[in-house]
Amino acid sequence: MNLNAVASIYRFEMARFFRTVLQSIVSPIVSTSLYFVVFGSAIGSRIDTVEGIAYGAFIVPGLVMLSVMTQATSNASFGIYFPKFIGTIYELLSAPVNFLEITLGYVGAAATKALFIGTVILLTANLFVDLPVAHPVAMVAFLMLTCLSFALLGFIIGIWAQNFEQLQLIPLLIITPLVFLGGSFYSITMLPPVWQTITYFNPVVYLISGFRWAFFDQADVAVGISLGAIGLFTLICMTVIWWIFRTGWRIRQ
Amino acid sequence: MAAIVSVQNLTKSYEGGFTALDDVSLDIEEGEIIALLGPNGAGKTTLISTICGITVPTSGHILVGGHDTITDFRAARQLIGLVPQEINLEPFEKVRNAVRFSRGLFGLGRDDAHIDKVLAQLSLSDKAGNQIKTLSGGMKRRVLIAKALSHEPRVLFLDEPSAGVDVELRKDMWQVVADLKKQGVTIILTTHYIEEAEAIADRIAVINKGQILLVEDKEKLMERMGRKTLRIELTEPLERIPESLSSWDLELAPDGRALIYHYDSQSDSTGITRLLAAVRDAGLQLRDLQTRQSSLEEIFVGLVHGEDDAA
Ligand SMILES: Nc1ncnc2c1ncn2[C@@H]1O[C@H](COP(=O)(O)OP(=O)(O)OP(=O)(O)O)[C@@H](O)[C@H]1O
Ligand SMILES: [Mg+2]
Numbered sequence: 001m002n003l004n005a006v007a008s009i010y011r012f013e014m015a016r017f018f019r020t021v022l023q024s025i026v027s028p029i030v031s032t033s034l035y036f037v038v039f040g041s042a043i044g045s046r047i048d049t050v051e052g053i054a055y056g057a058f059i060v061p062g063l064v065m066l067s068v069m070t071q072a073t074s075n076a077s078f079g080i081y082f083p084k085f086i087g088t089i090y091e092l093l094s095a096p097v098n099f100l101e102i103t104l105g106y107v108g109a110a111a112t113k114a115l116f117i118g119t120v121i122l123l124t125a126n127l128f129v130d131l132p133v134a135h136p137v138a139m140v141a142f143l144m145l146t147c148l149s150f151a152l153l154g155f156i157i158g159i160w161a162q163n164f165e166q167l168q169l170i171p172l173l174i175i176t177p178l179v180f181l182g183g184s185f186y187s188i189t190m191l192p193p194v195w196q197t198i199t200y201f202n203p204v205v206y207l208i209s210g211f212r213w214a215f216f217d218q219a220d221v222a223v224g225i226s227l228g229a230i231g232l233f234t235l236i237c238m239t240v241i242w243w244i245f246r247t248g249w250r251i252r253q
Numbered sequence: 254m255a256a257i258v259s260v261q262n263l264t265k266s267y268e269g270g271f272t273a274l275d276d277v278s279l280d281i282e283e284g285e286i287i288a289l290l291g292p293n294g295a296g297k298t299t300l301i302s303t304i305c306g307i308t309v310p311t312s313g314h315i316l317v318g319g320h321d322t323i324t325d326f327r328a329a330r331q332l333i334g335l336v337p338q339e340i341n342l343e344p345f346e347k348v349r350n351a352v353r354f355s356r357g358l359f360g361l362g363r364d365d366a367h368i369d370k371v372l373a374q375l376s377l378s379d380k381a382g383n384q385i386k387t388l389s390g391g392m393k394r395r396v397l398i399a400k401a402l403s404h405e406p407r408v409l410f411l412d413e414p415s416a417g418v419d420v421e422l423r424k425d426m427w428q429v430v431a432d433l434k435k436q437g438v439t440i441i442l443t444t445h446y447i448e449e450a451e452a453i454a455d456r457i458a459v460i461n462k463g464q465i466l467l468v469e470d471k472e473k474l475m476e477r478m479g480r481k482t483l484r485i486e487l488t489e490p491l492e493r494i495p496e497s498l499s500s501w502d503l504e505l506a507p508d509g510r511a512l513i514y515h516y517d518s519q520s521d522s523t524g525i526t527r528l529l530a531a532v533r534d535a536g537l538q539l540r541d542l543q544t545r546q547s548s549l550e551e552i553f554v555g556l557v558h559g560e561d562d563a564a
Contacts, residue, residue, distance in 0.1 A: 002327075008357025012350075019345065087341030091400070094305040094335050095358040096327040253267060253308045 005097045009105025010112075013079050017113050024113070025120055028067055032121045035063055036128045039185060050187050053216050056129040061212040062184025063125065068118040068143065069150045069179060069204070073171050076110035076154030081161050084251070093252060099245030103155060110151035111144070118143055132215060138223070139214035145230050146207055150175075152237035159250050178204040188220040203233055255319070256280035257332075257408055257439050258304065263313035265296075265303055265463075273299040275463040276313070281441060283407075286434055288454035288471075289443040290553055296463040297443040298338055301410045305335045317408060331359065334406030338413045338443075340393045344386035348377060351385060352399045359404035371402045374429060391418045398429070409433060411442040415449055427453050447550040451475075461557050474552065476519065482545045483514040483525060488538040495535045501528055518546075 017024060039059055047055045083089040092102055125131060133139055154171075161167040182204030188196055199205055200221075210226030213219035219226070244251070258281040265274040273296045281287055289297045302308045304315050306322060306329075315322040320329040343351065352368050372378050375395040380388060385396060394417065401409060411430075415423045430440055430453055444450055450457055451471065458468040467474075490509035501524075504513040512532070516523045532539065 002360040004357045004360045004362060008354050011357075012346075012354050015350065016345075083343075086343065087337075087339055088343055090302075090307055090335070090337050090341055091355060091358060093307045094330060094333065096330040096360055097358065098327075248309055252306075 002097050002101050005095060006101050006105045006108070009092075009102065010109045013106060013109030014112065016079075017075075017109070024117065028071075028117045028121050029124050031067070032063060032124045033128075035059070036125070050190070051216075051218055053218070054129065057131055058187075058212075058216075059185050060122070060125045060129065060131060061215055062179070062182075062208050064118050064121050064143070065146060065204070065208050065211055066176075066179045066184055067121055068114045068146055069175055069207075070171055071117045072110055072114035072147050072150035073154035073157065073175055075113045076107055076151040077158035077161065077167055077171075078154075079106045079110055080155055080158035081167050084158075089251065099242060102245075103152075103241055107148065107151040107155050110154060111147040114147040114151065115144060118147070134217040135214045139211070142207070142211045142214055142226075142230075145234065146211070149230055149234040149237060152234060152241065156237060156240050156244070159244055162250075175204075178202050179208075182208050183220060184208055203229055206230065255283075256316075257283040257318055258441070259316040260300070260304065261314045261316075263300075263303060263315060264311045265299055265308060266311045273463050274303065277460075277463070277465055279458060279465060279468065281408075281439060283439055284434065284437050285455045286430065286440040286442070286453055287456045287458060287468075288450035289441065289458050289460055290447065290450055291443075291460035292557060295460045297460060298412055299463075300460070301335070301412055301441070301443070305333055305410060306330055331404075332407045334401035334404065334409045336394075336397045336401045336409070336411045336414060338416070340390065340397065342385045342393055342396060344384070346385055347381075348372070348383055348385060348388070348396055348399075349381040351396060352403045355400040356403040361404050367405070368399075368403060371399045374402075374432070375399050376425065391422050394418055395422075395426075398426075402433075406438065408439045408441070411440065413443055413445065415444065415446060423449070447553060459553060459556050466556055475546070480515055481518045483516065483528075484543040484545070485512040485514065485529075485532060485539060486541040486543070487511060488540045491537075495537070497535045498531055501531065 036056065039055075041056075043055075049055060050058045083092065122131070157167065157170050161169075181199065182202050183199070188199050188205065188209075191199065206221055206226040206229035209220040210223055210230070213223050213226070243249070258279075260277055260279040263274055263277045264272065266272045277296075277300065279300075289300070291297050299308065303310050304317065304322065306326060310323075315329075317329040318332045320326075320332075322329045346354075349368060349372065352371065353363065353365075356364065356368065369378070369381075372381050375398055377392065377395055377399060380392060385393065388396065394414065398411070398414070414426055414430075418426065427449075430442075433440060442449075442454070454471050456468060457471050457474055459466045484506075487510055491505060491512075492509065494503055494505050494512070498512075501514065505511075506513060514525075514528060516525065529539075
């Protein structure tokens, strides 16, 4: 295992993040605050509680998930797409590193950034609402697993993408809708039965439900199923990445 | 002596089906400088990329330091430093960090003394803290070299190191190459400047259309193929070559003031003495004599064109 290489990639990626650290902190704070103004105050004042939880607090897990998923995906996809775009990938391909080390470096860095942003949002939310955490360990575990699995997904997208449009496409057309329709801002039990059934095909539902359970001890789906779903998703992403490096798909001619 | 790089029956076809390398075999000795010469699209970059692991061979084997580049890629790549043809650098990164990154990527621990030494060797010390985008093109190329040297490779590939580099810098770079050779580093370079190959290479390989046409010691190559030219300058210009000299294979210079004679300096009889006697007998007055050895460039053009004609 070439640990120096993993550390080098990780550090290099984090340096990119820290070059724009102010922007990285400020933008989630601003957008979270906006969500609270719009959903928490304007709409929330009419909704009051969902399943006995103050609406302002109820939306926090979904909000965090929304940012964490998009950040993990876009950071990881950009991280590996950029070297392809400017040609510096030659160095990765000619270095004594294997797929696991490259993935660990890029995905690790992207997951760290997403985790950082998730934490900033949680802290910001804490200023607006009272936020109980029923299962702290599970909360951290869900958060980290989500960062990791979506960074893996982003890594795949970054390798697949052949231009900047494709890079934006999946986050925009798939992740954001899935998160919005995955019960970020409402409970699935509020939907008509047909839509409830359809919703169960949305993988994000399991993540948000599990994450929300960690806060409020209430879930739309059983926690075990949530964990299983995210574990399965992570496994699928890893398998795809392994296959990509084995065949050199879109990276090695 | 065992070859440090051994390319065995290497064929590379790109996805579209284009065959860029066609059954190439080449052994590179440890410590030598070998120049790959060939026109645009000959397959030089493809050959280097395949040895370094950037492209995958379609068939054939490559050993670097005895390690197969596919099955034992870590050990093989550990020995290699690569300076690519294109200037591929992350624009916002600082020079020193970029070089440090390369060293880490090759699994070596941080060693700022070595990095500083490499930067100094390439006259980049005063730019170490600058963002790469603020450097000139020639400096960027030297950053690429610094990155390749950061992990102390035993084999260095330089793909057109002097493209976009001014004459003085090119000389500096030749010096760097000479120093590396002294340290025992094997150097494989591609170039379009034949003077560069002439100046620094020990051996020359000529490649065209994915095939190696010739690999030979530079000196021997120039001797073996080196035709010499004798230029006989005349006091009075001629309209055409006199009848009495028609049996000689002579050319008249465009201004009519010189006769040009090609001969092989290696042959037993060059014919020069008899030619000069014949020139005198024809009543021509000599002003001066010059001989010239044909350059590698002429040899190279001859080879590549000869191949085109045969095809
Ligand atoms: N990725 C690729 N896909 C398809 N064909 C390619 C690819 N890369 C190179 N080729 C083709 O392979 C041939 C050899 O290219 P290569 O870059 O090895 O030439 P070269 O000798 O380095 O030329 P130059 O002196 O211009 O750098 C060319 O015909 C080129 O078009
Ligand atoms: Mg080339």
